[in-house]
Amino acid sequence: MSDSRGRVAFLTASEGIERIELTAPWKTVRDAGFTPVLVSPEAGEVELFDHLTAVGKQPVDAVVADVGVDEFVGLVLPGGVANPDALRMDADAVAFVGAFVDSGRPVAAICHAAWTLVEADRVRGRRLASWPSLATDIRNAGGEWVDEEVVVDVNLVTSRNPSDLPAFNRELIKALKGDNA
Numbered sequence: 001m002s003d004s005r006g007r008v009a010f011l012t013a014s015e016g017i018e019r020i021e022l023t024a025p026w027k028t029v030r031d032a033g034f035t036p037v038l039v040s041p042e043a044g045e046v047e048l049f050d051h052l053t054a055v056g057k058q059p060v061d062a063v064v065a066d067v068g069v070d071e072f073v074g075l076v077l078p079g080g081v082a083n084p085d086a087l088r089m090d091a092d093a094v095a096f097v098g099a100f101v102d103s104g105r106p107v108a109a110i111c112h113a114a115w116t117l118v119e120a121d122r123v124r125g126r127r128l129a130s131w132p133s134l135a136t137d138i139r140n141a142g143g144e145w146v147d148e149e150v151v152v153d154v155n156l157v158t159s160r161n162p163s164d165l166p167a168f169n170r171e172l173i174k175a176l177k178g179d180n181a
Helices: 019-031 082-087 091-103 111-119 132-140 162-176
Strands: 007-011 035-040 045-050 053-059 074-077 107-110 150-153 156-159
Touching (some): 019 045, 074 111, 082 091, 107 111, 107 162, 156 162
């Protein structure tokens, strides 16, 4: 499906992606007229999980080292424990996330995905939600962790877990459309 709004990057590692945290925002973005693009450190496919069980694969559309922030109108960071842990060890992924936050374009992170924001040193002075085990990491990085369904702080949209996806998706689309109300 072609779009008139723009491309939205979904950045993941090669495995450990919580399936619903990729597929639900992906569908929401596509249904809103945007083009979702799967970006990863390596070409090929990424492996999706339901918690700790591998459940499928999705093809990579672009390698993070080969794309720039200006090619996208927004960035989505799905969670899963292994996914953001691997991303924060990839210099190109961390640089991409940092540049995206700095660009002012919307960046949406759910569950454990905030680890990549921490690694990119982009939570200082920001308020965000995540999986509760990241609270100390976020505070140590200078951010304010809150236990809320969805938090919008300037261009960051963050949520705690898959149960928050309806609110997360709603605020993601508002941010992509430039509706800051």
